Amino acid sequence: MIKKIAVIKGDGIGPEIVTEAMKVLDKVAEKYGHRFDYTQLLMGGASIDANGVPLTDETIAACKASDAVLMGSIGGDTNTSPWYKLPANLRPEAGLLGIRKALGLFANLRPCLLYKQLAGACPLKESIAAKGFDMLIMRELTGGLYFGERKTEEINGVMTAIDTLTYTEAEIRRIAVKAFEVAMKRRKKVTSVDKANVLDSSRLWRKVVNEVAKEYPEVTLEHMLVDNSAMQLVKDPAQFDVMVTENMFGDILSDEASMITGSIGMLPSASMNETKFGLYEPSGGSAPDIAGQDKANPIATILSAAMMLRYSFDMTDEADAVETAVEAVLDQGYRTGDIMSEGCTKVGCAEMGSLIAANI
Ligand code: NAD
Secondary structure, X not given: OEEEEEXXXXXXXXXXXXXXXXXXXXXXXXXXXXXXXXXXXXXXXXXXXXXXXXXXXXXXXXXXXXXXXXXXXXXOOXXXXXXXXXXXXXXXXXXXXXXXXXXXXXXXXXXEEOOHHHHHHOOOOHHHHOOOOEEEEXXXXXXXXXXXXXXXXXXXXXXXXXXOOOOOHHHHHHHHHXXXXXXXXXXXXXXXXXXXXXXXXXXXXXXXXXXXXXXXXXXXXXXXXXXXXXXXXXXXXXXXXXXXXXXXXXXXXXXXXXXXXXXXXXXXEEEEOOOOOEEEEEOOOOOHHHOOOOOOOOHHHHHHHHHHHHHHOXXXXXXXXXXXXXXXXXXXXEEOHHHOOOOOEEOOHHHHHHHHHHOO
């Protein structure tokens, strides 16, 4: 297969970690007889330096002309970088919001997997960590409370702030479909999280998710209230496969879920639209404190590339091969500084990438 990949290396550690993901993709291409054509694009701080703006129409057009986007991270040191003296709409992060909007990316996928080799970093009780967990949180990204009308005004002499939480049936349906599609590629269980005992938007959410579920008889669906979900995540995370929820609930629960893995450098993410198109990036930021020093952990970006193979290109064996190679390298005892523990061998970003590529 020939696939066109738009590559945004970004700022800080971005160029280092994306280079390693490309090294791994090239090995996949060689082994499985594919061709990946890369188009390198600028966004964020690098684009500000070159073009005066964090995102250009050319970058958007080139992303749209590709099958998927692989991205590093955007931004610099918010205290010292001159990028943060610019107005908010010209700062690096404005590029990130702009590209998500331009590409219609409404579903954010964050897998949270506890590697048995890194179980010591999990802050949960040993008895819970020992069971392991492997879940994916799917958060609606373009609707809900964060995008509703808001205002602060004096009503009857009292200062009053109003935020509105709106979801249309179509917005709920498209994210529900995405959740069931992804569950079909995993362990075939969906937990839909809402607050249907209080909120109208949640009651509509539940009704639409139930309708979509009828199209996926192989997938087990359960509904869970958001407060209970927050508790269950730390009590018994192994019970979850795909958790789908609205924007604000997902914002909070996905951070809680990533925290219990204990290692941000290991967490990939994807943002997708209705088609198979997606933007794949590590969950962490640009880590300016370690940029350019060959210290960054490239695994989150490499696993993001594996998600691209699985969800955008339908290359299941190839994605499995990348994930298995990551496990093998961890089993062999290699660690970057952020996940280092006694008795292991410390390696840099480039060597970690080479080791993973060699295990494919
Ligand atoms: P950060 O995630 O960049 O760094 C937090 C800590 O984690 C640092 O100590 C860093 O060294 C470490 N870290 C992060 N990724 C790592 C990796 N792959 N390997 C080893 N260590 C890693 O968060 P921050 O310092 O709050 O933000 C730095 C910049 O990144 C800011 O400009 C912020 O806006 C931006 N940011 C961008 C994205 C994105 O591009 N999607 C996301 C979050 C933050």
